[in-house]
Amino acid sequence: MQITFPHMGDMAVAVKALFQELGFSVVVPPPISRKTLNLGVKYSPEFACLPFKINLGNFMEALDKGADLVVMGGGCGPCRFGYYAEVQREILQEKGYEFSMYVIEPGIIDNIRKIRETFGPLSMRKVASAVRLAWNKAAAIDEIYSLVLKKRALEAEEGVVDKLYAGFIREIDEAMSLDGIRRIKKEYREKIEDSSAEYKRGLPLKVGLVGEIYLVLESFVNLEIEKKLGQLGVMVERELYMSTWLLNFFHLRNDEKHIKRAARQYLGSFVGGHGIDSIGNTVRYSRRGFDGVVQLGPFTCMPEIVARSILPAVSKAEGIPILTFFFDEHSADAGIQTRLEAFVDLLERKKRQKMRGSEYKGEIVYGQ
Amino acid sequence: MASEKYYLGVDVGSVSTDLALLDSFGNLVEKVYLRTRGKPVEVLKEGLKFLEDKYPGLEIDGVGTTGSGRALAGVVLGADVVKNEISAHAVAASRIIPDVKTVLEIGGQDSKIIIIRDGIPVDFAMNSVCAAGTGSFLDQQAARLEIPIEDFGNYALKARTPVRIAGRCSVFAESDMIHKQQLGYGLPEIIAGLCEAMVRNYLNNVGKGKEIEPPVVFQGGVAANVGIKAAFEKELGCKVHVPEYYDVMGAIGAGILAREYILENKKKTNFKGFEITDFAFKTSSFECDGCPNHCEIVNIYENEKLIARWGYQCARWEAV
Numbered sequence: 001m002q003i004t005f006p007h008m009g010d011m012a013v014a015v016k017a018l019f020q021e022l023g024f025s026v027v028v029p030p031p032i033s034r035k036t037l038n039l040g041v042k043y044s045p046e047f048a049c050l051p052f053k054i055n056l057g058n059f060m061e062a063l064d065k066g067a068d069l070v071v072m073g074g075g076c077g078p079c080r081f082g083y084y085a086e087v088q089r090e091i092l093q094e095k096g097y098e099f100s101m102y103v104i105e106p107g108i109i110d111n112i113r114k115i116r117e118t119f120g121p122l123s124m125r126k127v128a129s130a131v132r133l134a135w136n137k138a139a140a141i142d143e144i145y146s147l148v149l150k151k152r153a154l155e156a157e158e159g160v161v162d163k164l165y166a167g168f169i170r171e172i173d174e175a176m177s178l179d180g181i182r183r184i185k186k187e188y189r190e191k192i193e194d195s196s197a198e199y200k201r202g203l204p205l206k207v208g209l210v211g212e213i214y215l216v217l218e219s220f221v222n223l224e225i226e227k228k229l230g231q232l233g234v235m236v237e238r239e240l241y242m243s244t245w246l247l248n249f250f251h252l253r254n255d256e257k258h259i260k261r262a263a264r265q266y267l268g269s270f271v272g273g274h275g276i277d278s279i280g281n282t283v284r285y286s287r288r289g290f291d292g293v294v295q296l297g298p299f300t301c302m303p304e305i306v307a308r309s310i311l312p313a314v315s316k317a318e319g320i321p322i323l324t325f326f327f328d329e330h331s332a333d334a335g336i337q338t339r340l341e342a343f344v345d346l347l348e349r350k351k352r353q354k355m356r357g358s359e360y361k362g363e364i365v366y367g368q
Numbered sequence: 369m370a371s372e373k374y375y376l377g378v379d380v381g382s383v384s385t386d387l388a389l390l391d392s393f394g395n396l397v398e399k400v401y402l403r404t405r406g407k408p409v410e411v412l413k414e415g416l417k418f419l420e421d422k423y424p425g426l427e428i429d430g431v432g433t434t435g436s437g438r439a440l441a442g443v444v445l446g447a448d449v450v451k452n453e454i455s456a457h458a459v460a461a462s463r464i465i466p467d468v469k470t471v472l473e474i475g476g477q478d479s480k481i482i483i484i485r486d487g488i489p490v491d492f493a494m495n496s497v498c499a500a501g502t503g504s505f506l507d508q509q510a511a512r513l514e515i516p517i518e519d520f521g522n523y524a525l526k527a528r529t530p531v532r533i534a535g536r537c538s539v540f541a542e543s544d545m546i547h548k549q550q551l552g553y554g555l556p557e558i559i560a561g562l563c564e565a566m567v568r569n570y571l572n573n574v575g576k577g578k579e580i581e582p583p584v585v586f587q588g589g590v591a592a593n594v595g596i597k598a599a600f601e602k603e604l605g606c607k608v609h610v611p612e613y614y615d616v617m618g619a620i621g622a623g624i625l626a627r628e629y630i631l632e633n634k635k636k637t638n639f640k641g642f643e644i645t646d647f648a649f650k651t652s653s654f655e656c657d658g659c660p661n662h663c664e665i666v667n668i669y670e671n672e673k674l675i676a677r678w679g680y681q682c683a684r685w686e687a688v
Binding site for chain 2: 035
């Protein structure tokens with residue numbers, strides 16, 4: 001049995017550790033590239049959203065490398081995602097691939113039965129140690145990445161933070177023990193802290209990132225928007241991480257309470273996906289004094305479209321500028337870059353005006 | 369002339385390349401409007417040559433570039449400021465009408481709206497769907513109808529009852545225009561209908577959800593079209609100002625930004641001088657085979673020397 005699964009950010013490191021610790025062999029799909037995208041686009045329904053297409057491309061590349069068991073997420077609406085695994089299975093079967101698929105659906109009892117059917121009997125001790133290793137990797141990655149999101153805006157030398165982060169991911173991937181993970185995390189935390197100099201723009205600008213989870217987590221599909229913001233001298237924060245999502249999913253943490261409370265004034269009910277999170281977190285960022293919010297979603301994403309149409313009211317009432325990007329396979333780098341530059345200029349001028357506490361006198365301020 | 373300080377703003381767009389020469393106070397001295405014709409570097413050199421010939425011994429103290437070709441123009445000229453079009457247009461509009469609240473800008477291939485309050489931009493949008501409402505489409509239609517683009521707007525003003533044209537997409541708009549022509553509607557009515565369709569499309573797409581308040585400034589190449597201006601006024605119910613130098617506002621903005629950057633930071637300009645009109649600039653591109661992304665890397669050479677490179681996604685090609 002050769003297990004594969006879709007990419008989403010750096011999730012593969014943790015998922016690979018989980019299955020390998022359980023004694024299975026894993027085929028990690030090749031890193032998402034234009035080839036992945038082209039494959040996915042070619043064989044997907046045109047109006048499926050971008051995550052569907054990239055997932056499909058991942059599966060095809062992994063199956064070509066010998067994988068025969070695809071593990072995919074499921075769920076039941078209102079977002080279409082719950083249906084994706086079924087459609088992807090059919091497309092891949094029609095293409096002649098031979099494989100089986102394990103779809104993670106809600107419901108613990110059902111899953112335990114299905115896991116036994118698919119993976120055979122597993123010892124509880126082994127499961128516990130595999131989960132512990134995978135979880136610690138996921139948490140370490142998210143902890144260091146949240147630091148990367150801030151420190152890019154301060155790096156002394158362009159690109160140094162990303163180079164350190166790439167080294168960190170390589171080492172975490174190889175780490176076999178919790179002690180090792182802890183040591184690597186500590187080492188890289190210090191290195192990244194040491195790499196920072198001063199704010200590239202001469203003042204701190206903070207942007208909160210909200211939106212659909214796949215587009216937020218996967219930098220290939222969002223055209224490295226976090227990196228672009230960092231290069232423009234903006235510190236980025238986000239609530240969506242693989243580890244926090246899992247904690248909430250297993251009811252070990254309850255962010256929903258805060259999000260719902262913050263969103264209540266604008267949106268009172270669940271609209272699927274992360275729609276209500278986009279509203280609630282925008283309100284929370286605004287009240288925490290952030291300078292702006294960037295919303296990301298795949299083109300045709302219903303929950304984010306709902307959020308998008310409410311955000312102008314939030315922007316006005318809370319006084320926070322918001323920029324929205326919807327991505328599909330046609331999204332072009334130049335358009336994103338121009339809009340981001342203009343948005344960051346706008347945030348900077350607003351901030352300088354506020355810092356001066358006086359009326360605008362016609363002076364213009366600059367980045368770099 | 370030698371004692372004066374001058375600043376140069378350059379806007380390299382899809383359709384036109386504009387140069388604005390500003391004096392030490394940031395006022396416009398000279399503007400140059402050239403068609404880009406897909407040869408941005410050559411046209412840029414042509415513009416510089418014009419300025420050099422007209423103002424011999426001209427000394428430039430700061431250069432700003434903007435537009436879709438801003439990065440290229442930036443390395444060719446040695447620009448001090450390389451700014452996005454939105455910031456440049458906002459600055460230029462605020463300079464000309466200080467209490468401006470809304471800027472409508474329609475260029476060759478993009479259109480934008482900028483909302484300004486108390487002198488700073490607070491919101492903006494750019495067309496994300498289709499170029500149906502932009503200059504190059506109007507250009508095409510004018511050519512198809514064999515009307516000089518300069519007269520296009522005047523035709524619209526002659527219309528008694530504009531025909532309704534489907535303006536969502538340029539292909540459908542064109543077939544709808546042909547259809548209406550074949551039904552026998554007059555040219556002025558069709559052109560006026562096209563102007564209204566473009567404005568409707570712009571306001572529903574780019575202007576969606578934006579608080580459009582007067583004073584409204586309309587700039588960019590398309591602002592020359594009196595038909596579009598009239599359609600905006602009709603739709604918005606307020607006066608729309610077209611500044612005198614509506615066609616080079618981006619360049620003016622880039623020049624103002626360069627001036628303020630130099631003054632604020634007490635810097636010396638990076639401008640390479642008018643000699644660059646004699647330099648040979650060359651670009652070459654190749655496909656990197658390092659990974660399945662197959663990035664198309666572009667090299668920019670100045671007199672055979674590599675001065676810039678872009679198009680890559682990873683660190684492999686970072687060093688120039």
